[in-house]
Amino acid sequence: MKKAPALSIRVKTILRMMLSGLILVGVVVGGLLIGEGRPSVDLLNRNTPPSLNHLFGTDWLGRDLLARTLRGLTMSIMIGVISVTISATIAFLLSIISSWGRFLDICVNWFIDMFLSVPHIVILLLISFALGGGVKGVIAGLALTHWPILTRLLRAEVMQIKESEYVSLSRQLGKSRLFISRRHILPHIIPQLFVGWLLLFPHVILHESAITFLGFGLPAEQPSIGIILSESMQYLTAGLWWLAFFPGLALLLVVLSYDLLGNSIRTFIDPYQVRK
């Protein structure tokens, strides 16, 4: 007999979910509380290293980096919510459509392959650039490039249910495609859809920062981690390490929190993990 662990996987999962949820809520609440006016320019305190007054230090205009980071992350999370929701909706619709016929399934697969065959960041840049950049362009670019992997996942699930005996029986009972999609398939893919939605966040946020860093994303006046990081490149040789270090770390923390949250919820609702 193995000794039972001090905390069951259930309790551990709940704790992890709470921790990561708390970090994310904290960032957003912090970012919103700071308000529009801050971080204000303070030319007397330019380029000061981290201290008790400015925990993350200040940049070359004397703006508090902690405030900038929190507002940047809030912006990232907002952009993430919108574009991930659009992406997940596309994935959901395409996977349902692919269950409606062989030809439609081939079309959906072809569409997925087309998007996956081009490097992710390249289409992202093209779409964002074509739409004139800015917040709108970034959201459109992110939303239109993050659905293929989730679609593939959901489609596999949908196919499995479609081939099941109870669906073919439903068809023999004269039920329509819409009825089968809504009553048989939908309840089965909602959990996958939700976890997929959460696990897309880290991707989307990192990509948002990446294209902003490269200069194709958000404009310089927007609070954004990507902008902070790309600006800090000019000062790294001057020894202003805190410009890149703390914002980068904060971004990593947020991304890891999302990953933790998504994986914990997956563990939580996956029946195979229950007895472990």
Added chain:
Amino acid sequence: MLEIKNVSYRYEEFWLLKNVNLVIRPGEVIGLFGPSGSGKTTLAKIAAGYLKPREGEVIIDQRIQGTNREKHPNPVQLIWQHPEKSMNPRWRMKEVLKEAGEPSSEILSVLEIKEEWLNRWPSELSGGELQRFQLARALISTSQYLIADEMTAMLDAVSQANIWHAVLHLMKKHQIGMLAISHDKRLLEMVSDRLICW
């Protein structure tokens, strides 16, 4: 009258069924006995419209199986061997029945389906209990013919006897024709009016 006319079927090169002819009249039980792999289940699926025959056709009261049944339940219903697979695990039993229509109290009482089972999930019922639900669902859907593919193969003798007793009673009363497929020859000899051995 359910007519299987010159039906042939093959999955790949080998013709599993070749020119099969069979007539099932209302109220009649036809037993079909054969070793495993002889195409019994394939014939069942063809008769119930799950598979299209490569050659020949299935005719239900002058209408070819698989045509003009948009939005209408198929008058030929297949009873699957494993009832737990033929029910959505996320539906309660009353929803499973409702998919076919409103259950009549006669069917529920003859099949000995208890009121409290209706609120359970499929995983909370035994195989025999689920098989009663599967039969009830097929009978509710105004089906005129049942294809029972190893309907009671996974049940103990008592449940087997109970279920067959209930089914035969309902069939004679509502003039439902049945094709009973099994590898249990003694069972088929007891329940069927005619027995076909492959």
